[in-house]
Amino acid sequence: MLVMRLIRSAAVFLIVAAALAAGGIAFAADYGQPVPWQMVFQKSAAPTMDDIIWFHDLVLYIIIAITVFVLALLVIIIMKFNATANPTPSRTTHNTLLEVAWTVIPVVILVVIAIPSFRILFVQLNTPPADLTIKATGKQWYWSYSYPDSKFEFDSILACDQSRQKCEPPRLLAVDNEMVVPVNKVVRMHVIGAEVIHAFAVPSFGIKIDAIPGRLNETWFKATREGTYYGQCSELCGKDHAYMPIAVRVVSEQAFAQWLADAKKKFARIEDEPATAVAAAGGAKTE
Numbered sequence: 394m395l396v397m398r399l400i401r402s403a404a405v406f407l408i409v410a411a412a413l414a415a416g417g418i419a420f421a422a423d424y425g426q427p428v429p430w431q432m433v434f435q436k437s438a439a440p441t442m443d444d445i446i447w448f449h450d451l452v453l454y455i456i457i458a459i460t461v462f463v464l465a466l467l468v469i470i471i472m473k474f475n476a477t478a479n480p481t482p483s484r485t486t487h488n489t490l491l492e493v494a495w496t497v498i499p500v501v502i503l504v505v506i507a508i509p510s511f512r513i514l515f516v517q518l519n520t521p522p523a524d525l526t527i528k529a530t531g532k533q534w535y536w537s538y539s540y541p542d543s544k545f546e547f548d549s550i551l552a553c554d555q556s557r558q559k560c561e562p563p564r565l566l567a568v569d570n571e572m573v574v575p576v577n578k579v580v581r582m583h584v585i586g587a588e589v590i591h592a593f594a595v596p597s598f599g600i601k602i603d604a605i606p607g608r609l610n611e612t613w614f615k616a617t618r619e620g621t622y623y624g625q626c627s628e629l630c631g632k633d634h635a636y637m638p639i640a641v642r643v644v645s646e647q648a649f650a651q652w653l654a655d656a657k658k659k660f661a662r663i664e665d666e667p668a669t670a671v672a673a674a675g676g677a678k679t680e
């Protein structure tokens with residue numbers, strides 16, 4: 394009975410999956426933003442994300458192998474050792490070889506997972522020599538980007554009207570001023586929170602790091618493809634947590650130099666303005 398039910402469930406699953414595929418529903422992902430019915434990561438546009446996707450796939454294959462193996466054992470037990478098929482059960486209780494095997498094999502599997510896992514962690518946390526530094530400050534509820542080498546800072550606010558009914562596409566991801574970086578350059582990100590904890594995350598670059606008041610966190614990325622990539626605040630930070638997206642525009646080196654020259658004029662800093670006044674002015678903007 395149980396076997397029949399399992400076969401029937403598997404058949405239903407296959408039919409549903411085939412119907413979805415036939416209906417043209419995309420399980421594939423795109424660069425920089427989510428798509429309907431996406432089943433996998435957003436496409437990678439940075440070496441760190443390549444590593445993360447590779448590692449995810451490795452662990453997925455291991456999980457599939459273990460699950461299939463355990464399921465096969467269960468099916469064998471159900472078929473061969475039920476009361477009808479096996480009326481007089483064996484009284485065996487120990488098997489040294491088997492017990493050593495089921496201790497050692499999981500250890501080996503965990504070591505195989507741990508080695509690339511630690512390697513990727515170190516890659517993420519060791520910033521290579523950077524071509525550019527940007528400081529992202531999480532505020533209630535928007536991001537400010539500061540380019541310390543060029544001495545300017547600007548706010549990046551959701552591009553929607555007050556009621557959030559009229560929004561620029563991609564909805565709830567587009568902002569008025571994107572963070573702009575050059576392609577194929579190492580960007581060092583300094584991330585901090587102004588009043589509560591936020592988190593700076595861009596899936597296509599494989600970065601996610603907390604923005605904590607009073608603590609400067611550091612991460613890095615190297616975007617290998619031009620385009621606009623979106624992320625969202627990834628730490629519950631208050632009522633507008635869902636409305637403080639991160640938009641990063643990756644451009645060629647010449648376009649970046651041009652943008653930098655324009656931005657220096659557009660976002661010229663008012664010297665000697667106290668930090669609290671800047672925060673208050675910014676805060677007023679979102680209300």
Ligand SMILES: [Cu+2]
Nearest residue numbers: 591626630634
């Ligand atoms: Cu936030």
